[in-house]
Structure formats: C-alpha cells, structure tokens
Amino acid sequence: MTALGLEHLNKLYPGTPAVQDVTFSLEAGETLALLGPSGCGKSTLLRLIAGLERPDSGRVRMAGTDVTALPPERRNLSLVFQDYALFPHLSVLGNAAYGPRQRGASRAQASAQAGEALALVGLQGLEQRRIHELSGGQAQRVALARALAVQPRLLLLDEPLSNLDEQLRTRLRGDLRSLFAGLGAAVLLVTHDQREALALAGRVALMRAGRLVQLGNSAEVFARPATAWAAEFLGQPNVFAQGGQALIVPEQAVVLGEGERWPAVQQQSEGGGLFVTVAHALGPLRLRLSAREAALVEGDTLRLRLLDSELLSVPDDR
Numbered sequence: 001m002t003a004l005g006l007e008h009l010n011k012l013y014p015g016t017p018a019v020q021d022v023t024f025s026l027e028a029g030e031t032l033a034l035l036g037p038s039g040c041g042k043s044t045l046l047r048l049i050a051g052l053e054r055p056d057s058g059r060v061r062m063a064g065t066d067v068t069a070l071p072p073e074r075r076n077l078s079l080v081f082q083d084y085a086l087f088p089h090l091s092v093l094g095n096a097a098y099g100p101r102q103r104g105a106s107r108a109q110a111s112a113q114a115g116e117a118l119a120l121v122g123l124q125g126l127e128q129r130r131i132h133e134l135s136g137g138q139a140q141r142v143a144l145a146r147a148l149a150v151q152p153r154l155l156l157l158d159e160p161l162s163n164l165d166e167q168l169r170t171r172l173r174g175d176l177r178s179l180f181a182g183l184g185a186a187v188l189l190v191t192h193d194q195r196e197a198l199a200l201a202g203r204v205a206l207m208r209a210g211r212l213v214q215l216g217n218s219a220e221v222f223a224r225p226a227t228a229w230a231a232e233f234l235g236q237p238n239v240f241a242q243g244g245q246a247l248i249v250p251e252q253a254v255v256l257g258e259g260e261r262w263p264a265v266q267q268q269s270e271g272g273g274l275f276v277t278v279a280h281a282l283g284p285l286r287l288r289l290s291a292r293e294a295a296l297v298e299g300d301t302l303r304l305r306l307l308d309s310e311l312l313s314v315p316d317d318r
C-alpha cells in the first residue's frame with residue numbers, strides 16, 4: 001500500500017525556492033533516504049510532509065487520503081528532529097508516553113505503548129531515568145521510542161544520528177536497520193551522510209537546490225549516478241567533461257598493469273595503500289590503490305586500460 005504520495009510539491013521562501021516540483025511515493029514497510037547537500041531543501045520537504053509548513057502548491061497524500069490541509073496531529077505520522085527535542089523534566093517513560101497521551105490514550109494504555117516502544121529500541125530498565133542521566137545514544141533511542149509509541153504509519157527522521165560520534169553511529173545504524181525492517185511503517189530519513197543512506201534505505205532520493213535529481217534503488221543510484229553533479233556528490237573522483245556531456249570513470253572501469261603507460265604525477269601513501277593521480281588523456285585520473293596494486297607503479301609511471309563497457313556518459317549539470 002502507498003503510505004505517502006507527494007504530487008508536484010512547491011515551497012518558496014522569500015528569494016529561495018526551497019522545494020520545487022517534488023513528486024514521489026513511498027510504500028508501507030519501505031525506507032527511503034533523502035540525500036543532498038546543506039540547504040538543498042531536505043528539512044523543508046520533511047516539514048511539508050509533517051504538516052509543519054504548507055506548500056505553495058502540490059498535494060500530500062497519506063494512505064490515499066489528501067492530508068495537505070490537515071494539521072500535523074491528524075496525519076498519523078511521527079517526526080524525530082535532529083536535536084531530539086526531548087522533555088528534560090519528564091522521565092524516559094514519560095517522554096515515550098507523551099504521544100499516546102496527547103492522542104487521548106488513558107494513562108495505563110499510554111504507559112503500555114511507551115513500554116513496548118522502549119523495548120523495541122532496547123531501553124528496558126531505564127524507564128524511570130531522567131533525560132540528563134542518559135548517554136547521547138540512549139537519548140537518541142528515547143526520541144525514537146517517543147516517535148514509535150504512537151504506532152505511526154509514517155516515520156520521518158531528520159538526521160537522527162548527526163549528534164553522535166562515529167562509533168555510536170555505526171552501531172545504531174545496524175540497530176535501526178533491523179528496527180525499520182520489523183516496523184511495517186514507511187520510513188523517510190533525511191541525511192547528508194551517504195553511508196547512512198546506503199546502510200538504512202532501500203531507495204535513495206537525491207536532492208539539489210529544491211529539486212529531485214535522481215530517485216532509485218540505493219545500490220543502483222550509487223553505481224549509476226544520473227548526472228555529473230550526482231556522481232561527484234556521491235563521491236566519484238573521476239568525472240570528466242566531454243563534448244557537452246560528462247564521462248564517469250568508476251573504479252571498476254580501470255584495469256591496472258596493462259595497456260598504455262601514463263605519468264603518475266602525484267603519489268601519496270595512505271595506510272598501506274597509495275593515492276595516485278595519473279595524467280590521463282581524459283584528465284587527472286585519481287586512483288586509490290591497494291598495497292598490491294601499488295606495486296604496479298613503475299617509478300613515476302603506471303600502465304592502465306579503461307573498460308569502455310564500464311564507463312558512464314551522463315549529462316554535465318555541474
């Protein structure tokens with residue numbers, strides 16, 4: 001079932017088209033990551049979906065119903081903010097029970113739903129703690145539990161792991177993936193971290209200056225960026241302008257140790273491996289070589305061949 005449908009959404013702030021003609025849909029049980037640079041409109045889009053902002057034009061549908069004119073509390077969704085926005089004066093249980101209470105559940109019913117949600121995120125036993133007695137990762141889980149306690153059909157997460165250190169992010173990423181898989185709700189996750197998008201979401205939507213540039217299966221979007229800008233944003237180092245188009249040279253297109261000999265103009269050791277810039281006819285080709293591949297560098301030259309079948313020709317929109 002389609003949990004969320006966006007149709008030609010537009011939102012203009014004075015001087016800034018924050019969201020432009022965005023259309024896509026999200027199925028129940030699916031996780032989609034919204035990815036893009038700072039200021040591209042990710043949070044605005046989330047706020048439009050949540051009902052915290054009204055679009056200038058376009059429609060938001062949830063489970064087939066037009067909710068464009070409905071306030072946030074009537075949309076059957078939960079939003080987890082970047083800073084969690086927990087209530088410091090309430091206990092962990094109080095925070096998690098807040099949503100169900102707001103929606104009219106009895107005290108006992110709200111506690112039961114909160115308890116279930118806290119168990120889902122692995123916080124049993126901490127129900128009576130205050131927020132300031134928690135670690136960053138635990139606070140993040142309380143925010144999630146608070147969102148889950150109302151059993152929403154749609155879960156919106158705005159950079160949920162951005163305040164955590166790298167180690168904790170990696171651990172929570174794994175937890176979130178299995179949590180989402182068991183939830184049955186549609187999940188829309190805003191991030192600017194590509195690894196997070198890949199780890200958590202089946203599909204990725206790539207946004208630039210208010211517009212969707214590409215939307216598709218996560219692995220597919222990373223393997224086949226639709227444009228030169230998308231390729232560079234996703235971390236492809238080798239994107240060359242070529243007759244109005246752009247040529248992407250992915251790692252798997254480069255065969256080392258055979259073919260023509262090229263100058264290796266810059267070499268920098270890095271953790272056993274080697275970063276090399278090769279002065280190729282296409283332009284400076286940046287390669288990251290393993291220790292074994294680095295042995296193929298002969299003084300200041302390197303032989304390599306490009307596999308035509310692995311090269312991608314895309315519009316140059318940089």
Ligand SMILES: Nc1ncnc2c1ncn2[C@@H]1O[C@H](COP(=O)(O)OP(=O)(O)OP(=O)(O)O)[C@@H](O)[C@H]1O
Pocket residue numbers: 013014016017018036037038039040041042043044045192
């Ligand atoms: N209330 C507002 N009034 C005016 N302009 C705004 C407002 N909110 C956002 N903008 C502008 O709209 C654009 C999109 O902002 P938005 O916060 O949606 O981007 P974002 O992709 O979420 O960025 P970040 O990753 O930095 O959070 C930006 O240019 C921003 O400056």
